[in-house]
Each structure stands twice: as structure tokens, then as C-alpha cells.
Amino acid sequence: xxxxxxxxxxxxxxxxxxxxxxxxxxxxxxxxxxxxxxxxxxxxxxxxxxxxxxxxxxxxxxxxxxxxxxxxxxxxxxxxxxxxxxxxxxxxxxxxxxxxxxxxxxxxxxxxxxxxxxxxxxxxxxxxxx
Numbered sequence: 001x002x003x004x005x006x007x008x009x010x011x012x013x014x015x016x017x018x019x020x021x022x023x024x025x026x027x028x029x030x031x032x033x034x035x036x037x038x039x040x041x042x043x044x045x046x047x048x049x050x051x052x053x054x055x056x057x058x059x060x061x062x063x064x065x066x067x068x069x070x071x072x073x074x075x076x077x078x079x080x081x082x083x084x085x086x087x088x089x090x091x092x093x094x095x096x097x098x099x100x101x102x103x104x105x106x107x108x109x110x111x112x113x114x115x116x117x118x119x120x121x122x123x124x125x126x127x128x129x130x
Contacts, residue, residue, distance in 0.1 A: 006068075006110050007111050008066060008068075008110040009074045011117050011118060011122075011123070012048075014123060015029070015041065015122065016041065023048075025043070027041070028043075029041040032125075033121065033122065036052075038052065039122055039125075046069050047068070047069065047077065048068045049068075050066045050068075051066055062082060063082050066079060066110055075089065076088040076089060076110070077089050078106075079106055087102065
């Protein structure tokens, strides 16, 4: 494990490996555990989403979801929350642009989110929907 990787990447890759899922290919994994909202891990192309969704009036609401760009080391894109998204990076004229302060905020948030996933027992969880 590279020390440059975010904590959330390390945790998600452990969960995916436990379920024999290749993190470099598209995937969808929904974990269920009593007393917690479902944990969704998803990759579509280069975008990786990790988080919780709740349903309100028939719509899925991010509560919260971390969006990252996948590569060997995942890069912050945004934090999706019910009250609005925090955009950390975007592309302009094929060049990746970042908001340095928001990247710092993302990294702090993902450490807390990763710690919560570990402490809540999601790494041991066996109840899944693929």
C-alpha cells in the first residue's frame, strides 16, 4: 500500500478484494448492515463512488458520497451531500483543475469516513447485493 493513497482507497480495496471484485474494472457493491444506511461502492469508467444513499420522495439522496477519479492512486473529485456538492476538481480544456482548499477538505473528510467504515464493521460485513 502506497503512503500516497487516501485511507478510503485502502479500505474500499480491502472490501472489494474480500468479495473478489477487481477495483480497476467497473463494479457495483451494496453492503447492508442493521442500524446503518446501506454502503454503496461503485465504479463506472474512471469515476469511483463510495457512500450512503437514502430515498426521499422516490429520489436517491447522497448522504454522503465521495466521488474520486480512479487510477493507481485515486484522486478527489467531489463530496456529494444532501445539501449540495463540494467540487474539488474538474476538467477545463482537457486539463485537470483543482481547488486546493477543497482537496484538503476532501482528504480530511475521507479519513473520517474511512475510519467510520472500519469502526462500524463494514470490513467484516458479509451481507451484500451485487
